[in-house]
Amino acid sequence: MVNTGFLLSVAAQAAPATVGEWWAQYGKMLTDGIWGTIYMTLVSTAIGYLFGLPMGVALTVTDKDGLRPNAVVYKTLDVIANIVRSIPFLILLILLIPFTRALVGRSYGTTAVIVPLTIAAIPFIARMVESSLKEVDAGVIEAARSMGASNWQIITRVLLVEGKTSLIINATIAMGTILGYSAMAGTVGGGGLGDIAVRYGYNRYQYDVMFVTVALLIILFQLFQTYGMMIANHFDRRKGNAMTAVTLVVFIVMTVLIAVCGGIGILSFIKEMFLK
Amino acid sequence: MSEILIEHVSKTFLSKDGKVEALKDVNLEIGSGDIYGIIGMSGAGKSTLVRCMNYLEVPSEGRVLIEGKALSDFTEKELRKQRESIGMIFQHFNLLMQKSVIENVCFPLYIQGKKKAEAHKRAEELLEIVGLLEKKSAYPAQLSGGQMQRVAIARALASNPKILLCDEATSALDPQTTSQILALLKKINSEFGITIVIITHQMSVVREICEHVAILKDGVVVEKGAVTDVFLHPQTAVARELIRDDAGSEAEQPMSRIQEEINNGEIIRIVFSENSAFEPVIANLILTFGEPVNILKADTKNVGGVAKGEMILQFKKDNPRTEAMKQYLLDHGLSVGEAPEYYG
Numbered sequence: 001m002v003n004t005g006f007l008l009s010v011a012a013q014a015a016p017a018t019v020g021e022w023w024a025q026y027g028k029m030l031t032d033g034i035w036g037t038i039y040m041t042l043v044s045t046a047i048g049y050l051f052g053l054p055m056g057v058a059l060t061v062t063d064k065d066g067l068r069p070n071a072v073v074y075k076t077l078d079v080i081a082n083i084v085r086s087i088p089f090l091i092l093l094i095l096l097i098p099f100t101r102a103l104v105g106r107s108y109g110t111t112a113v114i115v116p117l118t119i120a121a122i123p124f125i126a127r128m129v130e131s132s133l134k135e136v137d138a139g140v141i142e143a144a145r146s147m148g149a150s151n152w153q154i155i156t157r158v159l160l161v162e163g164k165t166s167l168i169i170n171a172t173i174a175m176g177t178i179l180g181y182s183a184m185a186g187t188v189g190g191g192g193l194g195d196i197a198v199r200y201g202y203n204r205y206q207y208d209v210m211f212v213t214v215a216l217l218i219i220l221f222q223l224f225q226t227y228g229m230m231i232a233n234h235f236d237r238r239k240g241n242a243m244t245a246v247t248l249v250v251f252i253v254m255t256v257l258i259a260v261c262g263g264i265g266i267l268s269f270i271k272e273m274f275l276k
Numbered sequence: 277m278s279e280i281l282i283e284h285v286s287k288t289f290l291s292k293d294g295k296v297e298a299l300k301d302v303n304l305e306i307g308s309g310d311i312y313g314i315i316g317m318s319g320a321g322k323s324t325l326v327r328c329m330n331y332l333e334v335p336s337e338g339r340v341l342i343e344g345k346a347l348s349d350f351t352e353k354e355l356r357k358q359r360e361s362i363g364m365i366f367q368h369f370n371l372l373m374q375k376s377v378i379e380n381v382c383f384p385l386y387i388q389g390k391k392k393a394e395a396h397k398r399a400e401e402l403l404e405i406v407g408l409l410e411k412k413s414a415y416p417a418q419l420s421g422g423q424m425q426r427v428a429i430a431r432a433l434a435s436n437p438k439i440l441l442c443d444e445a446t447s448a449l450d451p452q453t454t455s456q457i458l459a460l461l462k463k464i465n466s467e468f469g470i471t472i473v474i475i476t477h478q479m480s481v482v483r484e485i486c487e488h489v490a491i492l493k494d495g496v497v498v499e500k501g502a503v504t505d506v507f508l509h510p511q512t513a514v515a516r517e518l519i520r521d522d523a524g525s526e527a528e529q530p531m532s533r534i535q536e537e538i539n540n541g542e543i544i545r546i547v548f549s550e551n552s553a554f555e556p557v558i559a560n561l562i563l564t565f566g567e568p569v570n571i572l573k574a575d576t577k578n579v580g581g582v583a584k585g586e587m588i589l590q591f592k593k594d595n596p597r598t599e600a601m602k603q604y605l606l607d608h609g610l611s612v613g614e615a616p617e618y619y620g
Contacts, residue, residue, distance in 0.1 A: 008418070010327050059288060101470045137368075137370070137373075139368050139370040140370045140371070140372060140373075142366075142370065143364065143366060143370035143371075143428075143517065144383070145331060145332055145359075146330055146359060146361065146362070146363075146364040146441075147359060147363075147364075147384040147387055147431075147435070148355075148356040148357060148358075148359035148384070148387060148388070148435075149356070150356060150389045153387055155385065157383070157387070158372065161372060161375065162372060162373060162374055164374055165374075179379055236374070237373060237375070237376075237414070237415040237416075237417065238373050238374070238417040239376045239417070
């Protein structure tokens with residue numbers, strides 16, 4: 001019984017009798033946790049794409065059937081992606097502690113966790129982008145070449161345009177994975193909902209808090225997933241999916257929410273990273 | 277001066293199984309304003325040859341000259357510029373599925389750095405020419421194959437090319453749509469004086485619109501010349517085979533007395549089932565009644581071991597025995613129906 005003393009101190013607290021009391025005790029922590037998770041997920045995904053998208057494009061273009069085959073560049077990126085992806089995230093998280101500390105100043109908390117999250121996300125996203133772009137019909141690329149398009153024009157006007165639906169679906173998957181990783185980061189004090197679930201569920205056996213946390217994680221995941229599939233389907237011009245009034249409202253509300261959360265997240269990340 | 281000159285072009289691909297010679301010492305001269313057909317079975321090297329004309333494939337040996345200028349002398353940038361004056365259409369249309377019809381037509385113009393307003397104006401003119409202006413906001417997935425090919429043609433014409441390369445452009449289309457697309461190509465050729473190169477495995481396409489033809493077999497041009505010469509006096513076995521395989525041949529036949537007699541007569545569709553296809557029903561019909569029957573179309577296939585087929589027959593006009601003849605066909609296990617699409 002490692003945590004006996006700790007448990008005793010918890011047991012000494014009066015157990016909340018009503019939902020109101022329960023919320024008064026844990027509400028602030030849970031809302032902070034939700035925000036922490038959203039913050040980590042959105043900022044890591046954004047930075048992940050900032051680097052992962054070009055890396056994925058580079059992998060596609062330099063592959064032997066690509067627009068500009070280059071074995072050296074392809075192999076280098078390929079090996080980097082494989083190395084990072086072969087390390088389990090939990091171990092990567094610990095492995096990167098010195099690096100994170102050097103970059104952020106500390107190795108715990110949501111902002112610090114964004115560093116390993118992003119590093120894990122980049123090669124993952126790059127692979128996703130690579131597979132999306134390789135799905136693009138070679139005939140359309142050839143048609144663009146026959147019209148005198150440069151490689152850059154083919155990337156921006158054909159690959160990224162025709163691969164759009166697949167890119168969005170994969171972005172949704174990437175975001176879900178990062179959300180899962182962010183919860184894992186809770187084991188080393190990463191903050192967010194995962195952190196709460198580990199501290200209360202694993203360390204204190206307070207299952208009520210853990211269940212609520214897990215439920216919140218599931219809801220968040222569902223929201224991201226539904227939203228992603230919604231955009232992917234609606235903007236896929238191969239299908240004639242018109243939005244109903246209800247889905248349109250949900251879509252607009254979600255878009256605004258994600259834009260606002262993402263914006264605030266990125267601003268606070270910049271503030272914490274560079275203006276401390 | 278010839279528009280396209282192919283001199284001793286060879287192309288070798290390196291594959292796992294060794295070297296594949298796709299083209300062997302090909303020489304062609306395609307005149308300005310010509311409609312030139314290149315025909316051959318699949319694997320004959322047709323697609324490789326046409327791609328040498330805009331350097332999507334670089335020949336291993338030999339030269340390709342467009343208006344007297346060798347493509348091999350061009351830098352990558354000059355080559356891209358040159359490609360703007362060579363339009364190309366494809367078997368599977370190769371449209372951007374995520375962009376609307378008009379944006380597809382605008383695509384080559386955007387590539388050239390044209391502004392949106394200017395590109396749209398030009399695209400609308402082109403959609404008018406191909407008869408799809410009302411579909412400009414539709415997406416390719418909402419169009420039929422023929423319509424998609426029209427969009428592809430409009431797109432290929434956007435940059436005012438001098439040459440239009442057609443790579444099996446009608447192979448994915450039904451015969452009626454094929455004729456419409458070919459008519460459109462002919463119109464483009466005569467109105468804008470664009471040289472058209474048509475790659476196909478269908479002799480009917482060559483017969484319908486080409487002036488000259490080259491027959492390709494295993495990467496070698498075995499025969500070339502004016503379409504009428506090749507058709508009337510095929511020199512090689514390949515040419516004869518292609519002409520023989522020209523299914524649904526509607527080649528002009530001299531108007532015979534019988535044909536005149538039965539012109540405008542009743543047209544029916546008969547469908548063979550079971551074993552009736554093995555029995556010479558039509559021959560017996562003619563022998564029994566001593567009346568002429570015009571076979572407009574016939575198609576028999578072996579479906580799961582059972583011969584099934586369809587024939588379009590035309591009877592003599594106002595013949596009182598027509599009904600009896602139809603009954604004869606019914607009695608022999610054939611189904612008889614109307615064929616309204618064959619009138620007029």
